[in-house]
Amino acid sequence: MKLYYTPGACSLAPRIIACEAGLEIEYDKVDLKTQTTASGRDFIRINPKGYVPALVLRNGDILAEVPVILEYLADQAPAARLLPKLGSLERYRVKEWFDFTGTELHKGFDPLWVAPMPPKARQLAVNHLQRRFAYLNQSLGGRPYLAGQHFTVADAYCFTVLSWARFHRVDLSAHTAIVDYMARVSARPMVKQALAAEGLLVQA
Numbered sequence: 683m684k685l686y687y688t689p690g691a692c693s694l695a696p697r698i699i700a701c702e703a704g705l706e707i708e709y710d711k712v713d714l715k716t717q718t719t720a721s722g723r724d725f726i727r728i729n730p731k732g733y734v735p736a737l738v739l740r741n742g743d744i745l746a747e748v749p750v751i752l753e754y755l756a757d758q759a760p761a762a763r764l765l766p767k768l769g770s771l772e773r774y775r776v777k778e779w780f781d782f783t784g785t786e787l788h789k790g791f792d793p794l795w796v797a798p799m800p801p802k803a804r805q806l807a808v809n810h811l812q813r814r815f816a817y818l819n820q821s822l823g824g825r826p827y828l829a830g831q832h833f834t835v836a837d838a839y840c841f842t843v844l845s846w847a848r849f850h851r852v853d854l855s856a857h858t859a860i861v862d863y864m865a866r867v868s869a870r871p872m873v874k875q876a877l878a879a880e881g882l883l884v885q886a
């Protein structure tokens with residue numbers, strides 16, 4: 683399999699899951715501005731949507747959309763227990779966190795990537811995110827991971843998106859459960875490995 687990625691983008695989540703699951707994947711870096719890959723390919727011909735991630739499967743088919751790619755990868759390595767059993771309520775819980783992360787958090791950050799942004803518009807976008815963070819913070823209180831005691835694909839996605847707060851100078855310090863959660867996830871050896879591979883490991 684091959685993952686098309688951009689360092690620090692949402693494509694970090696599938697890389698984390700590939701590391702956690704011990705899956706062997708090739709990586710090809712995408713320059714989103716020029717829509718070309720490090721291997722010299724025209725990315726728009728790989729994913730006509732023009733965004734990362736895109737995963738090339740063993741049979742050559744291509745999957746896009748973060749939650750779908752994560753679910754697919756986790757299903758390749760059931761022993762890693764990164765996603766509960768098909769049909770279980772626990773699996774729907776993970777998918778509930780997927781959708782929250784994708785539609786409320788990931789897309790909540792979208793306006794902040796548009797530069798330059800008028801301060802008032804930026805503030806509105808940040809206020810909206812802060813309301814979602816407050817909910818997340820409350821939900822995380824008393825449990826180590828989104829779906830309970832075990833790290834799942836939803837954590838890889840949520841962690842990746844939350845890591846953008848630092849880049850955009852969005853203050854998370856009032857959300858102490860989120861701060862603890864970020865520290866817990868970033869301390870996982872496979873998360874460190876994924877961050878290091880993208881040149882994102884912050885030395886203490």
Ligand SMILES: N[C@@H](CCC(=O)N[C@@H](CS)C(=O)NCC(=O)O)C(=O)O
Binds near residue numbers: 714732734735747784
């Ligand atoms: N709905 C897509 C969103 C992917 C997405 O927003 N990718 C961003 C990086 S985090 C991107 O490549 N943006 C470039 C663009 O939209 O042109 C998914 O879940 O995969």
